[in-house]
Amino acid sequence: MQGRLTPVIAAALTMGLSLGAAFADPVEDELVVTAEDGEITLVTTTKAPGHLAETFDTIWSGWHFREDDTRDLQRDDFDNPGMLFADRGLDRWNAKSEASGASCAGCHEGPESMKGLRAVLPRVDAKTGKLMILEDYINDCVTTRMGEEAWGMTSGKMKDMLGLISLQSRGEPVNVAIDGPAAEFWAKGREMYYTRYGQLEMACANCHEQNAGMMIRADHLSQGQVNGFPTYRLKDAGMVTAQQRFVGCIRDTRAETFKAGSDELKALELYVASRGNGLSVEGISVRH
Template identity: 35%
Template sequence: MTRYLHLSAFMAALLFATAAGAVEPRSGYDFLPPEFQAMQDDPFENPGMFTVDLGRELFNAPGDDGTSCATCHGADGEQLRPARIARYPVFSPKLNGPVTLQKQIDLCREERMNEFPLTYDDPSLVALETFVRHRARGEPVKVDVSGPMQPYYKEGERLFRTRIGQLQMACSHCHEQYTGAMLRDQLLNQAQTNAFPTHRLLTQDISSLHRKLRDCFATLRAMPFQPGSEEYINLEVYMNARGNGLPIETPGIRR
């Protein structure tokens, strides 16, 4: 049975809420109405495919020195291996920290194509990321958070479970304890990351994961961090790993 909640009732309930245990990961797809699922599944109907196509063009286009992503990764990225994409973020000994997929793409540009680095979430990086993740569609997420990734994973989990903002709520309240309940007219999902970047129907554009994190921080009336910030990177490490085993679905459709 679906539970309907208003924010006030919701917050009252939270006063008595206790920490929930780990649950089986479920994709946000499972919480979508059937017409959204159909749109996501059909490449001719999915408007996120425009961003995939834009990413493909950028991928194949040579830069100033004649090198393109395709020079090393094959035309249309056919030599990219889905299993390698699904393991991001990975630990970089050189940077002594986690590297997200989007950051890896920018590092390839900077170090291997002599391009200037772009700002995190620059539209062309988001398009390239969307294209690359789309290539790995269906591949199960597999982030290794043992070893040097542990502290970043732990820090991301701490943030996910800490009450923030004027509403003094934690991500886990909506996305763990109340998963499956209606908040106003929205069905609460587990906040899984496997469909990102996602196409948002309300704004008719693509949303990177870090942009969605900003949105959820704003919902809680908390000061958002910048895309590419340590906090969002740690959240990405934790959230991707907590969805280990879910298939990559980029580009997902959301409202």
């Protein structure tokens, strides 16, 4: 076990942290969310997808690696602080653009028309052949149909809409394609996942694969699943997107990081999302 911890211990010592490490199993629990229209039971642990067969037998949502109080916040939409962002997203959905008079509702009617979309993204767009994340689809509508300037990838407007649209797929199984046109992008994302970055020479796999389940001070390292994103992060007192988290993780290795929405981080999101195939989309999760 000591050998498994070497990369994380080395990084912690480099950062001057006082570190105590021990293994802790993910919490055995069931996530049933009380929503406005009834209860939703989410799949938060399941058999690992085939391409992870030699890595994990079972995959776990990050929800299982959080404290009791944090997990409880996600059980009831009334308690989930992330729902405020989805509420604002609904206002934006219905609002008419000052530039064109168009609105999301004008083309798509209710946001429920987006059901299932979050579960299959990122994906290669059939028209352009480009790898698209949800932010790309939102900005395509914002610029081409509503006549506005593109929203920032991590802007408040974008997070509100991400929250609203992701919520429509809550409970749907993550099912991103990794073959066909997606194969080359998936391979690039996989390469990034195992590449060491920065002065600390850390890769995603060092924490979320080799040391998943380890307690590093007060932090319980998860498998790094992104089925819960966008997530309300208590530490930040706000919404955090998967792209934003990738930027932060790479920055924490003391590397010059990629920009949110870059080709590199889109490929990484595809690969990481594929590691969670079979888990439920959690809509807006809550993490510490």
